[in-house]
Amino acid sequence: MLMKRAIELNQVVSITTDGALAMVGREIEIGAVTRMKEDNPQLISHHSIIHQSVLCSTLSDEYTEVMNIMMRMKNLLRASSSHQHCMLREFLREGEITAFLAKLNSQKATTFSHFVENDKKMNIVAFLVDITSHLYELNLKLQDKENSVCDLMTAVRSFQRKLALFKEDLQEDCEHFPTGRAS
Template identity: 85%
Template sequence: MLTKRAIELNQVVSITTDGAPAMVGRERGAVARMKEDNPQLISYHCIIHQSVLCSTLSAEFAEVMNTMMRMINFLRASSSHQHRMLREFLREGEIAAFLAQLNSQKATTFSLFLKNVKKMDIVAFLVDITSHLNELNLKLQGKDSSVCDLMTAVRSFQRKLALFREDLQGDCAHFPTVKEQADCKL
């Protein structure tokens, strides 16, 4: 990609990645290969990568995010038959009920996880905050954005965080999934 755009590797100052092994692997990752030619290259981890952000909130949030990711991977990758059953079931019902009908320890563990109200409160928050982060992420991507444009987007998001904090203690207008979760408890 750099060659295609006639960019000399020794002119690259830094690179930001999402932490994927293909990017940061010690031997075969893109960053390691780039550092072979440019040892001064500085690498950063993307500040808005969801799983990293969730883990910085608390260990409990990180655990909930990791469980959700494991459950999704389990539902999608266990078998082609199970994947077809899931797609059919999603047309008719809920994931918790689907998991309950599977005969495996993992499915039972995930089913219990989905029934834990406190964990689902965290999932609701993570869904909403991830949506806001994705919106910021889109503003930070693309061509023809100046550093000023990018800084404006980040500063605007910083101001929104104060609004979000107040909103979470009020009517949750910016957190529809949290609001829906809270309404389900009433």
């Protein structure tokens, strides 16, 4: 991408990523950021402030656990087989996820089924759904290519004010958290 836009690597001051392995790599693999730093040791790398799952997982250990279980469940439901993926799509159109998990008839599916039936965990999931939707809106505002630095700062400061409002809202009627309110 840098070559396509005729940008010299030594002109790049910093890079922000969502933490994807292709960008940051692993111990075995070398990610794009590491390769860029080999050619430009002064390069500063940041983790995106708007990566929703990472932000949500920093709320507490319990929220991290719920987020991780949801991600593992999503991966089980989507990646097991193309047949299961088609079955999941059909169940999502017409039924409950617990019925789908029961049909899988495996230890993992049973564990996830118990998780889905736990009201406290589902309340956390509802909160995470709502808060990630707010983060998604911020994400869209920050990605607009026509934004100036002032526009970006305005969006971030506005979101900071919304966070104070959200905190009050969670103590009262949860107007800004409709998924949790519906349960």
